[in-house]
Amino acid sequence: MCGIAGSMAFGSARPTPPEVLERMTAVLAHRGPDAAGHLLQDGVALGFRRLSLVDLEGGAQPMTGEDGTVAMVCNGEIFNHRELRALLEARGHRFRTGCDVEVVLHLYEDEGPALLDRLNGQFAFAVHDRRRGLLFLARDHAGIAPLYYTTTGGHFVFGSEIKALLEHPGVPREVDLTGLDQVLTFPGLVSPRTMFRGIRSLKNGHRLIVSSDGRVEESAYWDLDYPTADQERADGPPRSDESYGEQLRELLDRAVRSRLRADAPVGFYLSGGLDSALIGALTAQAGPPVHSFSIAFPGADIDESRYQRLMASRIGSLHHEAEFTEDDIAGRLHRMVLHSECPVRETYNTCSLVLSSLARSHGVKAVLSGEGSDELFGGYLGYRFDAGGRTASATGDPLEDALEEDVRARLWGDPSLFYERRYHAWREAKSGLYADALRKSLDEFDCLAHPVVDHRRLAGRPRLSQRSYLDFTLRLSDHLLTDHGDRMALANSVEARYPFLDRDVLDFARTTPNRLKVNALGEKAVVKQAARGLVPPEIVHREKYGFRAPGSPGLLRRDLDWVNDLLSPARIARQGYFDPAVVERLRAEHLREGADLHPHLEDDVLLVVLTFGILLDVFRLPGHL
Incomplete structure (x- = not known):
């Protein structure tokens, strides 16, 4: 993928000067180190940074159409471009390049x-x-490629990363408090919210039409739409369970092969789990050996190198392994925040930085990853909970239960739907973290005050489908694919590709009966069927083991001056976002001998505070006075 940036001037506003457009694209050089291009016409500025993967010599952008009335910049890959090219050529279109996005x-x-x-x-x-x-903009169905925008001073401004927008005069540098509240509450930010006030993230499966008179119209063209319980019961003639596994394998095989198409080296990540192993096995079937990359944690209980090496040996990949320690976390935290453009609750983004750096050092410019399988096929612990027909138990306090149901009704449109946590209780807990002024005004920026998903996609669906939709929307699109995937790969000029998020695979996941996702075989039963004969049984039948890395207790134990400074009471008080006394208590708890955080049951709130402090510094954001 690449980096795009640009603007449209409304009415009599002066067009964006060439030097501003050049600055906007220059800060995206990591996304596209191979070439740059700019176009200014009719009050519109289009900028581009290229990571050349297809048609290395001929795919320059911006591209213009055959009669000059249409121009485009595109960050991404079109995996069915060969079929579309044949269709368009039959209609009489003439192509100037061999590039897929034309x-x-x-x-x-x-x-x-x-x-x-x-x-x-x-x-x-x-x-x-x-x-x-007009300008027409769109983001892919799953949200793999990011796109940000804002309006300011008579201009519509957009870019692949927020740092490009901040180069445009008039775009303010201010914290979005609701964005901060989302990071503390949900798996991460939820589009259209960002950490920067006034800057929006285009939602996955959405498009924009921007008119020169200043109108900006957003609409959805795709969403993950599971059948209702009634539709699922009435869904066509019966099929054998085995046929679903066979179909998934065929779809993934096609998805892998299309993502291996490139005029530059492509490799894949091996985590040690089922999903990346299956992608690796299908990659090995598709052609000559390619490079594989993994992270090892020497001597740690989270190390999965045994399974990574087993799979690499099985398929004959050219395997490369990077050892990772807590020193690597500390040394990369600032760079991670610079690229993610948000605070985080886990440190594993620093592992992803190491992985993409390892890939780039071996000349690999694109990697395949197993992301998306857990969200689509029931790979987390909560799916077992749902499959058993259980619901979150009441607290025994009628008022507390009623308040919780009120929050769920507002968020999901269903007071009985439990997802991740009891949100009303968490609201009370996190409010204590904020500085006094923010605590008193929490109602003004509370992320629980408004819906964050389309209630229509949850209504009438089975519990497992509801959880999948929420995981896909809240965890995958705006967190795992954006700050964890796209940003950490392209920080080192490497593109990440996701076979499980192929549109045909998504359609398959949407219509596969839930009994084939979680059953006696455990989570992702249909994925396990697809992997039979390709992936060693030791990996297929492993207990689900989420990829994780050490958290803030390990960082604190290193007694680093810059960490101590970022968390010091004086700095926390000066910034005005968090309560210094509460942050100090958290520090003391994490410094206790043997202190650690459960990766799935406890929130690393202190890491949010720490990385938020880094965010304020690297983006020169003001304190809250």
């Missing part, structure tokens, strides 16, 4: 916004339609 340009010329229904890929693009005087 099909977007010609599809827009023919079909306008409806082109999105034809694309199978990962992308964020902006098309300038000179005839209609």
